[in-house]
Amino acid sequence: MTSKWVIEQEVEKLPTLNKPVFIEGLPGLGNVGKIAADFLIEEVKAKKLYSFFSYKFPHSVFVGDNNLVEMPKIELYYKKYATKSKKKDLLILTGDIQPIDEESCYTFCDVLLKIIKQFKCSEVLTTGGIGLQQVPDSPKVYCTSNDEKLYKQFTKKGMGVEKEIFGVVGPIIGVSGVLLGLGKKRQVKGAALLAETFGHPMYLGIKGAKEILKVIERKYKCKLNIKKMSKEIIEVEKELMNKTQEWASETIHHAQAGAKMKNKEVSYIG
Numbered sequence: 001m002t003s004k005w006v007i008e009q010e011v012e013k014l015p016t017l018n019k020p021v022f023i024e025g026l027p028g029l030g031n032v033g034k035i036a037a038d039f040l041i042e043e044v045k046a047k048k049l050y051s052f053f054s055y056k057f058p059h060s061v062f063v064g065d066n067n068l069v070e071m072p073k074i075e076l077y078y079k080k081y082a083t084k085s086k087k088k089d090l091l092i093l094t095g096d097i098q099p100i101d102e103e104s105c106y107t108f109c110d111v112l113l114k115i116i117k118q119f120k121c122s123e124v125l126t127t128g129g130i131g132l133q134q135v136p137d138s139p140k141v142y143c144t145s146n147d148e149k150l151y152k153q154f155t156k157k158g159m160g161v162e163k164e165i166f167g168v169v170g171p172i173i174g175v176s177g178v179l180l181g182l183g184k185k186r187q188v189k190g191a192a193l194l195a196e197t198f199g200h201p202m203y204l205g206i207k208g209a210k211e212i213l214k215v216i217e218r219k220y221k222c223k224l225n226i227k228k229m230s231k232e233i234i235e236v237e238k239e240l241m242n243k244t245q246e247w248a249s250e251t252i253h254h255a256q257a258g259a260k261m262k263n264k265e266v267s268y269i270g
Contacts, residue, residue, distance in 0.1 A: 004055070005111045010048040015080050019122040020089035021220060022112075022190075026074070026098045026175055030197030030205025033127030033176065035229075036212045037094040043224050046077035046092055050115070056104040058097060072096040074108075076115070088220045091119060098174045109179045113186050123150060124183055124190030126176040127212050130169055131199025139196040139208040141215055142168055146180045147189035154191055159218055160211070161193070169194065 025037020040046070052074040061069040074095030081087045093112070099105040116124060130142065142165040145151035155163045162168075171177065172192060180190045193215055195208030210226055217224045 005108060006053040007111065008051045008053070010051060010075075015049070015078055017078065017080055017089040017091070017119050018083075019120055020078070020091050022091045022093070022116050022119075022121045022124045023216070024093045024112075024124070024126040024175055024179060026093065026095050028098070028174060028176065029129040029131045029199060029201075030203055030208060032129035032195050032197050032205035032208040032212065034094060035204070035206060035209035036127050036216070037092055039209065039213060039226075039229055040090075040216070040222070040224070041077050041092050041094060043228070044079045044090065044222060046079040046090065048075055049078045049091070050076040052076070052095075052108070052111070054099070054104055054108070056100055058100050062096070087222060088122070090220075090222075091115075091121065093175075105174060105178050106182070109175060109182050112175075112179060113182060113188060116183075116188055117186070121188070124179060124188055125216070126179055126190065126192045128172070128174075128176045128192065128194050129197040129205050129208055130194045132196055133199060135198040135203070136196045136207065139205075139211050141196075141208075141211045142194045143191055144169075144172070144180075144194075145189070145191035146184035147191070150189050150191050154193070154215070154219065160215055165194070 023037060023040065025033035025035075025040070027034045053071075057072050061071055064070045072095070074093070074097065077090075077092045077094070079090040079092070081089055099108045140162050141160060142162045143151060143154040144165050145154070153159075155161050172180075172194075176192055176194075180192060183190045193212045195205065195211045197203065197205030197208040206229065210229055213224055213226050213229075216222065217226070
C-alpha cells in the first residue's frame with residue numbers, strides 16, 4: 001500500500017495569505033516542537049485549514065477522556081493578520097503523530113511542499129529537540145538551514161541561537177529534517193530550531209519549547225505572551241505524551257541505532 005495522503009479542507013473558502021511563514025511542530029523528543037506549535041496556535045487563535053490522513057498512520061487509536069476512541073491526527077492551522085499589520089501571516093502544522101516510516105515521511109513532505117508553494121510561503125521553520133542525558137537548566141537553541149542567508153538571520157546577535165550546530169546533532173529524523181532537505185530541491189528556503197531537552201521518552205520539553213517560542217517571537221513579532229505557558233499547557237501535553245509514548249520510544253530506538261554522533265552525549269529526534 002502506497003503512502004497516499006487524504007487532505008480534508010476544514011474551511012469553506014481558502015484564505016488569501018500574504019507570504020506566510022510555515023511552522024512545523026510535530027511530536028518528537030520531549031515533544032518540544034509539538035508543545036511550541038500548540039501554544040502558538042492557541043496564542044494567536046489560529047483556525048484549522050486542513051486535516052491529513054494516511055493508511056500508513058500507526059495501526060492504533062487513542063482513548064479520550066470521554067472514554068471514546070479517537071483517530072490520530074495531523075492538522076494545519078492558519079493565522080491571517082490585518083493588511084496593515086507588520087506581523088507575518090502563519091501556517092502552523094501540528095498533530096498527534098509523525099508519518100511512521102520513510103516512504104510516508106517523504107510523501108507527506110511532498111504534500112506539504114505543494115501547500116507551501118500554493119500559499120507562496122516566504123520561508124519554512126521546523127522545530128524539535130536535542131536529547132541530553134540530563135535535564136538542562138537553561139536549554140540552548142541551535143539552528144540549521146538549507147539557506148545560508150536565512151541561517152545567518154536566525155544566528156545573528158540578539159536572537160538567542162547558538163551559531164555552531166555541527167557536531168552537536170546527528171541526522172535530523174522525520175518531517176523536521178526531510179521537509180528542509182526536499183525544500184532545498186524545490187527552491188523553498190527553510191530553517192530548523194532545535195532546543196536542548198532531556199532525552200527520555202516520558203520527559204516533556206516545556207523549557208526547550210519556551211526557548212524556541214522566544215526565538216520565534218524575536219524573528220516574527222507575533223506578540224506572544226510566553227508566560228502563559230503554565231500548568232494548563234503542561235496538563236494538556238501530559239495527555240499528549242500518553243498518546244505518543246510508544247511512537248516516541250520506537251523512533252528514538254531507531255535513531256540511536258542508525259546515528260553516528262560526533263558527541264555521543266547528545267542526539268536529535270525530529
